[in-house]
Amino acid sequence: MEVKSGEFRKVAAATMTDPRLQEALDGVYTGFYKGRIVQALTTDRWEEQREQGRAIKAHVIENLDYYLGMFTENVEKNGGHVYFAANAAEAARYVVDLAKSRGVKTVIKSKSMVSEEMGLNNVLEAAGVEPVETDLGEYIIQLAREAPYHIIAPAIHKSKEQVADLLAPQSGGQKVEEIAALTRQAREQLRPVFQRADMGVTGVNFAVAESGSVVIVTNEGNGRMATSAPRIHMACMGMEKVIPSVRDLALFLRILIRSATGQRISNYVSMINGPRRPDEHDGPDEFHLVIVDNGRLRLLADPALREALYCIRCGACMNACPVYRKVGGHSYGWVYPGPIGAVVTPAMTGLKQAKDLPFASSLCGACREACPVKIDLPRMLLELRSQAVEGTAGNIKHQPEARNPEGPAERLVWRAWRFGMGGRMRFDLGARLARVALLPVARRGWLKKAPGPASGWTTSRDFPLPAARSFRSRFKRVKRAAARERTMGGGHGA
Amino acid sequence: MTDRGAFLRAVRVVLDRRDEAPSVAPETGLSVGRDELLAEAERVRAEAARRAGPLLDALAESAAKNAWKVVRARTNEDAAEAVAAACRSAGAKSVVRSDHNVFTRSPVDRALAATGVQVTVLGRGGTASDAGRGRLKAEAFAVDAGITGADYAIAETGTIALHPRAGLSRLVSLAPPVHIAVVERGSVLPSLDELFVLERESLLRGELPSYMNLISGPSRTGDIEATIVQGIHGPLETHLVLVG
Numbered sequence: 244m245e246v247k248s249g250e251f252r253k254v255a256a257a258t259m260t261d262p263r264l265q266e267a268l269d270g271v272y273t274g275f276y277k278g279r280i281v282q283a284l285t286t287d288r289w290e291e292q293r294e295q296g297r298a299i300k301a302h303v304i305e306n307l308d309y310y311l312g313m314f315t316e317n318v319e320k321n322g323g324h325v326y327f328a329a330n331a332a333e334a335a336r337y338v339v340d341l342a343k344s345r346g347v348k349t350v351i352k353s354k355s356m357v358s359e360e361m362g363l364n365n366v367l368e369a370a371g372v373e374p375v376e377t378d379l380g381e382y383i384i385q386l387a388r389e390a391p392y393h394i395i396a397p398a399i400h401k402s403k404e405q406v407a408d409l410l411a412p413q414s415g416g417q418k419v420e421e422i423a424a425l426t427r428q429a430r431e432q433l434r435p436v437f438q439r440a441d442m443g444v445t446g447v448n449f450a451v452a453e454s455g456s457v458v459i460v461t462n463e464g465n466g467r468m469a470t471s472a473p474r475i476h477m478a479c480m481g482m483e484k485v486i487p488s489v490r491d492l493a494l495f496l497r498i499l500i501r502s503a504t505g506q507r508i509s510n511y512v513s514m515i516n517g518p519r520r521p522d523e524h525d526g527p528d529e530f531h532l533v534i535v536d537n538g539r540l541r542l543l544a545d546p547a548l549r550e551a552l553y554c555i556r557c558g559a560c561m562n563a564c565p566v567y568r569k570v571g572g573h574s575y576g577w578v579y580p581g582p583i584g585a586v587v588t589p590a591m592t593g594l595k596q597a598k599d600l601p602f603a604s605s606l607c608g609a610c611r612e613a614c615p616v617k618i619d620l621p622r623m624l625l626e627l628r629s630q631a632v633e634g635t636a637g638n639i640k641h642q643p644e645a646r647n648p649e650g651p652a653e654r655l656v657w658r659a660w661r662f663g664m665g666g667r668m669r670f671d672l673g674a675r676l677a678r679v680a681l682l683p684v685a686r687r688g689w690l691k692k693a694p695g696p697a698s699g700w701t702t703s704r705d706f707p708l709p710a711a712r713s714f715r716s717r718f719k720r721v722k723r724a725a726a727r728e729r730t731m732g733g734g735h736g737a
Numbered sequence: 738m739t740d741r742g743a744f745l746r747a748v749r750v751v752l753d754r755r756d757e758a759p760s761v762a763p764e765t766g767l768s769v770g771r772d773e774l775l776a777e778a779e780r781v782r783a784e785a786a787r788r789a790g791p792l793l794d795a796l797a798e799s800a801a802k803n804a805w806k807v808v809r810a811r812t813n814e815d816a817a818e819a820v821a822a823a824c825r826s827a828g829a830k831s832v833v834r835s836d837h838n839v840f841t842r843s844p845v846d847r848a849l850a851a852t853g854v855q856v857t858v859l860g861r862g863g864t865a866s867d868a869g870r871g872r873l874k875a876e877a878f879a880v881d882a883g884i885t886g887a888d889y890a891i892a893e894t895g896t897i898a899l900h901p902r903a904g905l906s907r908l909v910s911l912a913p914p915v916h917i918a919v920v921e922r923g924s925v926l927p928s929l930d931e932l933f934v935l936e937r938e939s940l941l942r943g944e945l946p947s948y949m950n951l952i953s954g955p956s957r958t959g960d961i962e963a964t965i966v967q968g969i970h971g972p973l974e975t976h977l978v979l980v981g
Contacts, residue, residue, distance in 0.1 A: 270963035295764045302762035308748040309759055315741065321947075327744040379969060380960035398960055406961050426958060426966040433970065437912075438878055453767060454940050464911055464956040464971025470948075471907035472874060482748070489937040490766025490774075493929035504959070508894035508929075510803075511971065512951035514936075520947045522863035524906035525870055525877075536744070544751045 244331075244362045244390065248576030248588055248597035255570035255603070267400045268568045271393065276562040278505015279613065286501060296498050297616040300553035303452075303485055307543065307552075310452045310485045311534070317455025321517030323530040334535045335361040338444065338477055339370045341531060345475060347372055347441040353459065353466040354378040355446030356394055356556060357479040359578040360537055363444065374444075375436050377465035379429055383409055392572035394579065395503050395558040400571060433465075443469030443527070447480035448555070449495055452487050454516060457532065460500065462510045470515055476527040478515070482534050483552040495555065498615035503557035538591025547626045551586045553616045560610035560620060566603050575600060582610035582620040589627055601627035652696070671713065678709040766933075771941050778938035781931045785923060792892050792925035793979055799895035803954035804967055805977040816980040817848035820884060820917055823976040824854050827915045829881035831855045833873075835905045837886025839919050843980065845884065859906055877908035882915035883972075889935070890920045893928035896953040897977070900946045910952060916972040918952070922981025 247254075258264050283289050303310050315325045328334035334357075342350060350372055352358060364385065367374040376385040380397035384390065386409040391397035398406070403422050410425060411418040413432045419425055445466055449458040457478050459466040470476050486495055492514070500509050519526030542548050561567040561581025572580035576597070577588045585604060589597040601624045604610075610620040663673040681690055690706040692698060700706060749756060761768045769777070785792065801807050808823070810816035820843075824832060832849065834840070836859055849856050857876060864870045877883065885905060887897035897918050899905055910916050926932050939945045956971030967973065 267962070274959065274963040298762060298764040302759075302765065305752065306754065306759040307752065308745040308754065308756075311748065312745055325741070327739045327741050329739045329744070333739065377970065378960070379958045383960065396960055396963065399963060401961070403962055422961045422964045423966050425961055426969055430969055434878065437970070438874065453937075454945060456945075462956065463958050463969040465969075467907065467911050467950065468970055471911060486765075487761070488766030488769075489940055490769065490930075490933045492936075493933045496929060507799075508803075508891075508896055508951070508953045510953045510956055512896075514949040514951075516945055516947050516949075518947070520863075520901070521865070522861075523901050523947065524859055524864045524873055525908050526901075526947065534744075536739075536747075540747060540751055543748065 244359055244578055246577050246588070246592045246596055248592075248600055250576060251570075251574050251597075251599040251603065254576070255574040258571040258574060259569055263402060264400055264571055265569070267402070268571055271396070271399055271562050272568055275395065275504060275558065276613075279502050279559055279562065280505075282501035282505050282507070286497070292494055292498055293615055293617055296494055296555075297553065299486060299491055299494075300555075300616050301550075303487060304483065304543070304549060304552050307482065307485070310487060311482060314450050314452040314455060314485050315532075315534070317453065318457075318517070318530075318532055319455070321455045321530075323455065323517050323532055326531065326533050328533055328535045328537070331361040331535065331537045334479065334533045334537070335363050335366040337533055338363060338479075339366055339372065341475070341477065342367065342372050342442055343370060345441065345529075347475065349373045349375065349436065349440045350442045350444055351436060351440040351465075351469050351473065352376050352378075352381070353443065353445040353461060353469040354381050354397070355444060355479050356391075356578055357446060357481055357533075357535055357537075358444060359391060360535070361479070363479075375433070375440070377433055377437070377463075377468065378461070379426065379463060382429060382433065386410070386413070390573065391578070392580070393558060393561060394556055400573075437468045437472050440469075440473045442475040442477055443473040444477045444479065445469050447478050447484050447532075448499065449486050449492060450480055450484045451489055451492065451514075452485050454489050456489070456514050456516050458492060458496075459513045459515065460496070460509045460511070462504070462506075464511055467511050467513055470513055471526055474527055475529045475531065476515070476518070477531045477533070479533045479535065482536055482539055483554070499555050499557050502559040502613065502615040538587075542587065542590050545590070548586065548590050548623055550618050551583065551590065551623060553618055554583050554587075555616060557615055559613040559615065560618075563609040563613035565605060565607065565609065570603065574603070582624070583618070586620060586623045586627065589631075594627065594631055598631045601625075601631060671715075674709050674713060678711065681708055766937065774934065774937055774941060778934055781926065781934050785926055785931070788927075789923045789925065789981070792927060793920075793922050793981065795892035795927075796890050796895065796920070796925045797979055799892055800890075800954070800977050801895070803895040804957075805895060805954050805975050807977050807979065810978055810980050813843040813980060816843045816919055816978050817845045819978045820845050820919065820976075821848040821852045821854070823915075823917050823978070824849060824882055825852055827882060827974055827976075829854060829915055831857075831880040832882040832884055832917075833857045833859065833877055833880050833906070833909050833913070834884040835859050835886070835909045836861050837905070837919075839886040839921050839980070843919060845919070859909070873906065874908060874912075877906065877912040880913050882917060883909035883911070883913040884917045885910050885919075887918050887920045887924060889932055890925045891927075891929060891932055891951075892925055894953055896951050898932060899950045899952065901948060902944075902946045907948070907950065910950065911971050914968075914973045915976070916952070916955075916974075917976040917978065919978045919980060922979075
């Protein structure tokens with residue numbers, strides 16, 4: 244998919260002034276966000292399981308070649324075909340070539356963020372193969388020809404009226420209004436597609452190394468359709484999705500699902516261990532798996548950002564993020580929005596065109612608190628800010644084009660700041676000078692309008708005048724007074 | 738085409754790792770050895786048998802929370818009647834039934850025939866021909882209900898687990914608008930932890946089936962305005978008959 248993160252400011256500004264989008268974003272907060280908190284409070288050993296999940300992911304990522312090797316050997320032992328793709332284009336070409344060689348006319352897709360990276364729908368269409376998204380949210384945005392707004396709820400930004408307008412033409416113009424009726428209408432539209440599709444494309448929630456299993460989690464049943472009805476199953480995954488043991492699934496399903504939607508379990512969890520066997524009634528004849536790098540190696544190469552590969556794609560960080568809940572999903576300009584998107588988009592696609600993203604955070608830490616594997620997103624956002632300003636990028640070679648985006652004026656300010664903070668005397672003097680300088684423009688101790696470039700600060704709030712006496716000097720005086728009182732024998736009641 | 742060896746080598750170089758097996762982290766299930774795991778699986782089965790009553794009660798409660806229509810049946814005959822009653826209440830006239838051991842004990846087909854429901858029964862051997870599988874697919878999408886047993890159920894989450902080894906079709910529990918599942922006393926496990934101990938046991942014994950499906954009530958979506966709607970691509974309505 245084309246990266247449009249360079250338009251962050253423009254799209255974010257438009258979203259924040261759109262009352263309908265703001266209302267839709269509230270739904271994310273009330274639904275998913277609260278659901279996760281309830282689960283965190285009512286699940287036994289929740290914190291312990293987060294720690295354990297994190298430890299397992301850290302272990303896998305530090306030994307990723309080993310576990311990927313074990314996993315792919317087992318997939319092949321189970322009768323599956325594995326294809327490694329260095330980038331999205333290579334992965335898409337494999338899917339399309341296979342579809343063409345097998346005479347596939349229609350592909351049904353269960354939600355797969357990796358296939359969004361590949362822009363797979365466009366590539367299939369261009370090759371004359373019909374791709375149909377079957378997750379209701381993905382189906383809606385496919386009809387609208389848009390990118391997902393949220394990794395769990397892709398069409399969260401669409402009102403039911405907009406959905407009605409998108410679905411009606413698919414039912415010969417018949418328009419329904421209520422949400423339940425719209426859902427039923429989508430069901431009726433997609434059932435014949437499930438029956439005629441030749442290939443099912445799915446994502447992968449977990450890939451189990453010791454068994455060669457891929458695990459797919461859905462609520463709608465479309466993931467099961469895609470792995471049961473067509474004669475070919477094609478699964479697409481990022482290379483970081485591996486977990487070591489079948490037993491680890493209990494823990495990871497628990498923390499993924501509870502963090503994602505606030506459910507105890509999703510309605511359907513499918514563990515796929517290869518194609519249909521001869522004594523079965525149905526299921527795919529062929530099982531193919533595409534494993535993509537597409538920038539993940541760059542994340543792996545930077546020890547400061549490697550942690551981003553622990554992500555299990557639950558979406559909890561975006562639900563918790565006060566910035567995501569204002570600027571919405573499309574501002575981030577690629578596949579992954581929210582705090583995790585602000586880290587992986589610049590790291591995977593290049594900092595230059597996504598340099599605004601690491602700054603789209605108040606560093607409040609809500610994302611880290613919500614993350615089921617405790618990814619330290621604020622730390623990585625700071626790291627990327629530093630890389631954006633300094634032009635250094637860990638192990639990745641310097642990106643001089645990203646150097647110092649704010650220019651020499653900002654550098655001067657920071658230099659003055661550093662000087663001012665460099666010693667006690669300088670700091671005290673600075674505070675006093677600031678008061679003297681601001682006194683003529685302040686009204687009753689508050690600055691209503693700051694001068695020049697600082698005016699942005701005061702557009703929505705006042706700035707307090709520095710106090711006449713600093714906290715330190717007042718504290719000293721209070722301490723002296725208290726000491727005097729003690730020595731004067733104030734101990735009544737002794 | 739990116740060669741696997743080259744792909745893995747690039748990962749290894751970036752990680753600065755030697756080409757050898759790491760010492761397995763104690764947090765992962767991989768650190769549990771075969772003998773220990775097999776012994777644990779025995780304990781899981783013994784515990785499921787010992788606590789069969791309370792676990793069935795717990796399942797009834799958690800399943801109801803997931804919008805399963807839960808029916809308790811005392812005997813196998815009662816269970817067969819409950820399946821027929823579920824078909825009547827859902828207005829189901831035609832059903833496909835997967836094979837499962839529970840149906841050798843519970844006379845479901847007789848009860849359904851008495852209600853006037855037309856039943857197609859799937860055998861243990863699978864469906865060999867493409868044409869046969871095509872017909873089964875069309876039938877699964879056309880009938881009013883699908884009936885299955887359950888290999889395990891999970892009290893923690895209100896879930897049933899289905900394996901293909903019992904002559905099961907994937908589509909029977911998925912394509913018809915109504916799914917009716919029969920769970921026997923003794924097959925209920927406390928949580929996902931125990932389920933995946935048993936799955937790992939199957940793997941270590943070389944008996945891992947081609948898939949496992951966990952089903953936790955009717956299909957649902959919240960994709961329009963974050964409003965939860967029951968019934969989208971999978972069944973609109975699910976019934977759970979608990980025997981014993």
